[in-house]
Amino acid sequence: MKIFKYIPKKLTFFFVGVLFLNLLSSCGMGKIWDPADARKVPANVNDRVKKNLEEGKGFSIAKSMDGGGATSYQFASSNPMWRASLEILDFLPLANVDYSGGIITTDWYNEGTASDESIKITVRFLTNEIRSDGLRIIVHKKRCNTQQNCSVKKIASTLEHELRVAILKKAVLFDKEFNKNKKKFKRQDLK
Numbered sequence: 001m002k003i004f005k006y007i008p009k010k011l012t013f014f015f016v017g018v019l020f021l022n023l024l025s026s027c028g029m030g031k032i033w034d035p036a037d038a039r040k041v042p043a044n045v046n047d048r049v050k051k052n053l054e055e056g057k058g059f060s061i062a063k064s065m066d067g068g069g070a071t072s073y074q075f076a077s078s079n080p081m082w083r084a085s086l087e088i089l090d091f092l093p094l095a096n097v098d099y100s101g102g103i104i105t106t107d108w109y110n111e112g113t114a115s116d117e118s119i120k121i122t123v124r125f126l127t128n129e130i131r132s133d134g135l136r137i138i139v140h141k142k143r144c145n146t147q148q149n150c151s152v153k154k155i156a157s158t159l160e161h162e163l164r165v166a167i168l169k170k171a172v173l174f175d176k177e178f179n180k181n182k183k184k185f186k187r188q189d190l191k
Contacts, residue, residue, distance in 0.1 A: 121140075
C-alpha cells in the first residue's frame, strides 16, 4: 500500500518538472549561453543602451504598467501604398482584399451611363515601397447584350494611369504623416 502513495508524488513531481522545463525553453530561456559579437556591440554601457533604444529593443516596467509598452498594430497601417489604394477605391464594391497576397480586386461596377457595360479593377502590389512600378493596375470591361451573353476583355485605358497617380500621391501623403508622427525613443539620462 505504501507504494501507491509514493508513485503519485513522484509522478506529480516529474510532470511539474517537465512542464517547467517546457515553459522555460519556450520563452527562449533555454539558451543559457548566447555569446555576442564584440565587434557589433559597443563596449560603453551608455552606448549599448542608446543603440538598443534606437533599435526598439528593451523593456521598461513603467511602460508595461501604463500599457504603453504593448504593441498596438493596426492592420496594414504601416503600408502607405495599401492604405492609399483602399482609400482611392472606396467608392467601388470590393470583391477580394488580400493583404498577405498583395491584391485588391473590385466587384463589377457600372456607373449607370451604359447599362450593358461594367468594369472591374485589380491592383497588385509588387513592393511595399512607394514607387510607380511598385503596383500593377488591371482594368477589365464586361459588355453584355440583351440575351445576357457577356464578353470580358482586359483593356488599356487612361483609368489605369489616373488610378496609379492618385494612389501614389495619397501614399506619399500617408508616408509623410506617418514619419511626422513617428516618435524617436530617447532616454533622458543618457548624455
